[in-house]
Amino acid sequence: xxxxxxxxxxxxxxxxxxxxxxxxxxxxxxxxxxxxxxxxxxxxxxxxxxxxxxxxxxxxxxxxxxxxxxxxxxxxxxxxxxxxxxxxxxxxxxxxxxxxxxxxxxxxxxxxxxxxxxxxxxxxxxxxxxxxx
Amino acid sequence: xxxxxxxxxxxxxxxxxxxxxxxxxxxxxxxxxxxxxxxxxxxxxxxxxxxxxxxxxxxxxxxxxxxxxxxxxxxxxxxxxxxxxxxxxxxxxxxxxxxxxxxxxxxxxxxxxxxxxxxxxxxxxxxxxxxxxxxxxxxxxxxxxxxxxxxxxxxxxxxxxxxxxxxxxxxxxxxxxxxxxxxxxxxxxxxxxxxxxxxxxxxxxxxxxxxxxxxxxxxxxxxxxxxxxxxxxxxxxxxxxxxxxxxxxxxxxxxxxxxxxxxxxxxxxxxxxxxxxxxxxxxxxxxxxxxxxx
Numbered sequence: 001x002x003x004x005x006x007x008x009x010x011x012x013x014x015x016x017x018x019x020x021x022x023x024x025x026x027x028x029x030x031x032x033x034x035x036x037x038x039x040x041x042x043x044x045x046x047x048x049x050x051x052x053x054x055x056x057x058x059x060x061x062x063x064x065x066x067x068x069x070x071x072x073x074x075x076x077x078x079x080x081x082x083x084x085x086x087x088x089x090x091x092x093x094x095x096x097x098x099x100x101x102x103x104x105x106x107x108x109x110x111x112x113x114x115x116x117x118x119x120x121x122x123x124x125x126x127x128x129x130x131x132x133x
Numbered sequence: 134x135x136x137x138x139x140x141x142x143x144x145x146x147x148x149x150x151x152x153x154x155x156x157x158x159x160x161x162x163x164x165x166x167x168x169x170x171x172x173x174x175x176x177x178x179x180x181x182x183x184x185x186x187x188x189x190x191x192x193x194x195x196x197x198x199x200x201x202x203x204x205x206x207x208x209x210x211x212x213x214x215x216x217x218x219x220x221x222x223x224x225x226x227x228x229x230x231x232x233x234x235x236x237x238x239x240x241x242x243x244x245x246x247x248x249x250x251x252x253x254x255x256x257x258x259x260x261x262x263x264x265x266x267x268x269x270x271x272x273x274x275x276x277x278x279x280x281x282x283x284x285x286x287x288x289x290x291x292x293x294x295x296x297x298x299x300x301x302x303x304x305x306x307x308x309x310x311x312x313x314x315x316x317x318x319x320x321x322x323x324x325x326x327x328x329x330x331x332x333x334x335x336x337x338x339x340x341x342x343x344x345x346x347x348x349x350x351x352x353x354x355x356x357x358x359x360x361x362x363x364x365x366x367x368x369x370x371x372x373x374x375x376x377x378x379x380x381x382x383x384x385x386x387x388x389x390x391x392x393x394x395x396x397x398x399x400x401x402x403x404x405x406x407x408x409x410x411x412x413x414x415x416x417x418x419x420x421x422x423x424x425x426x427x
Contacts, residue, residue, distance in 0.1 A: 021197045021204055028194035028358075032187060036387050043380045047137050051377055054136045054170055059375035080376035087183055087383065088365050090190045091358030098208060109295055113208050117359060120215040124363045127223060128370035 020101030024094050031090045038083030045076030092121055136170070137381050143169065144385020148188065151386075152393025153400060154409055158184045158386045159328035160244055163237060164416045167423075172378060174230050174237075178327030179368035180379045182361045184386040185329045191387065192394075193355035202351040203344065206299045206306060210316045210338075210352075214330065214360040217320020222364030225325045226371070231424045237326050238420035244332055245413040248406055304343055312342045324364030329357040 046053070060077040067085070070078025099114030147161035159181040166177035196202040225233065299306040306312075315337040323330035331353045338349035368374055 017204070018200065021200065024204070025194045025197035028190045028197070032191045032194065032387075035187070036384060039380045039384055042376070043137065043141065043384055046377060046380065052136050053140055053375070053377035053381060054172075056377055059372070059377065061372045062369055062374065062376075076380075077376055080380040084183055084369075084374065084376060084379055084383070087186050087190070088362050088369065091186060091362045094190075094193075095208075095359060098204065110205060110208055113212055117208065117212050117215055120212065120219055121359070121363055121366065124215075124219045124222065124366050125370065127219065128367040 016105065020098060020105070023101065024097050027093055027097055028090060031086060031093065035083045035086035035090065038079050038086060040083075042076045042079030042083060045074065045079060049076060051076065092118070095121075137377075140170070140378065140381040141385040144184065144382040145389035146385075147382075148184075148386035148389025148391075149393045150389075150405070150409065151188075152390040153397050154248070154406060156244070156332075158188060158390070159323075159326070160241065160332075160413075162382060162386065163327050164241070164420065166378070166382070167234075168416065168419055170378075172375075174233050175225065175368070175373050176375055176378065178225065178233075178325070179365070179373040180375070180382050181327030182324075182365040182368060183374065183379045184383050185323075185327070186358050186361045186365060187383050187387050188390045189329065189354055189357035189361065191390070192351075193358060196351035196354060201348060202355045203299070203301050203348055204355070206301075206338075206342075206344065207352045207355045209299060209309075210312060210334070211356040211359045213313045213316035214320035214323070214334070214356055215363040217317035217322075218324040218360045218363035219320075219367075220317075221321035221324030222367035224321070225364075226367075228325075231426070233325060234420050234424035238417045238424060240322070240326055240328065240332075241413045241417035241420065245410045245417065247332065248410050248413070301344075301348060304345055304348075307343045308341050312337055315341065320360050320363070323357070323360050324367075329353075330360060331357065 060081075062081055062085075064085070067078055067081050071082055072078075095114050095117050099111050099118070102108075102111040102114060143165050144158070144162065147158045147165060150156075151158045151161055162181040162184055163174070163177045166172040166180060167174055172180070193202060197204065296306055296309050299309070315333065319330035319333040319337070322328065322333060331350070334353040334356065335346070335349050338344040338352065339346045342349075344352070365374075
């Protein structure tokens with residue numbers, strides 16, 4: 001990833017901070033529009049199916065394994081969960097990209113910070129699974 | 134079907150007014166869902182967290198493109214907001230709902246007081262580049278000047294310390310440990326009450342860490358995504374997110390915030406702000422009544 005910077009005598013990374021920010025920005029903007037598109041399809045499906053959000057019985061639980069089947073079957077909840085999942089995954093994706101970018105720019109401390117943020121999110125997931133179980 | 138459209142419209146209004154007033158949707162969505170639609174508080178907080186992640190991601194993308202948000206500082210502080218959000222997300226399931234309602238009422242009262250005391254931002258001069266207001270839980274943007282790109286350091290200059298490198302053009306970050314501690318608090322509040330926490334983070338970064346207000350606002354907006362995600366996964370895996378409520382609300386908030394960010398610089402928000410203060414006070418009273426079972 002890096003080459004020698006002759007004048008300075010230090011390794012010069014190919015990726016710079018501006019490039020990392022540009023990649024993250026694109027990820028967030030495209031990802032948000034994608035998530036909104038999924039959710040919008042789900043909402044339109046809700047409206048077409050006359051599903052009343054305030055009176056539809058027990059909410060469908062989140063089950064990742066059921067999402068692809070629900071999407072293929074054009075069930076609104078499939079698109080809604082796909083969109084909501086994308087929304088929640090976006091910031092995690094941003095941290096992953098930033099962490100990789102910091103590694104590429106040899107900024108080890110911030111790469112470690114990124115890893116620590118991901119660890120906190122992982123602990124959140126484990127804690128939630130523990131509470132649910 | 135009607136309730137779905139009303140939810141979408143409510144989300145749109147929350148996103149629009151939140152964006153115009155520099156607040157995130159959370160402070161509006163939670164009372165809208167609980168008082169307006171009878172959604173249980175934890176369910177409303179969960180839906181609100183999804184909405185604030187949406188507006189944070191959309192806003193952060195724009196701010197990073199324009200190099201206004203400080204990615205390095207944001208990454209460091211969000212480690213602590215995320216930790217706070219993990220704690221808050223767990224505590225939220227241990228506290229009685231009445232306690233959460235009471236806390237939310239207190240938060241609304243605090244926001245109302247902050248808005249009353251807030252000074253109006255100066256009108257931007259024609260030559261000054263203006264950015265749309267952030268879409269997170271943020272105050273308006275008084276300093277409308279976009280910071281210059283950081284100047285490159287000469288090769289023979291000694292390597293700056295970690296804290297030095299968190300600064301930007303024309304400012305150094307100071308009192309970082311205080312910022313870290315405050316960020317934990319912001320994360321706890323965010324997770325328990327479903328708000329972005331910008332109302333804590335922006336003053337913290339600006340007044341304590343010495344970050345210019347515009348940069349603090351944009352950086353806080355960026356951090357909200359990870360902060361809210363840390364607690365949103367807890368609500369998600371505990372089946373507290375109703376997709377049929379979250380879907381229309383999130384789409385409405387996204388559309389409203391997008392419109393608000395485009396028209397904000399053309400609207401005089403002073404009257405709007407006072408109306409909002411009245412609404413906040415009224416809602417705080419209603420929340421307090423629920424908390425006290427009056």
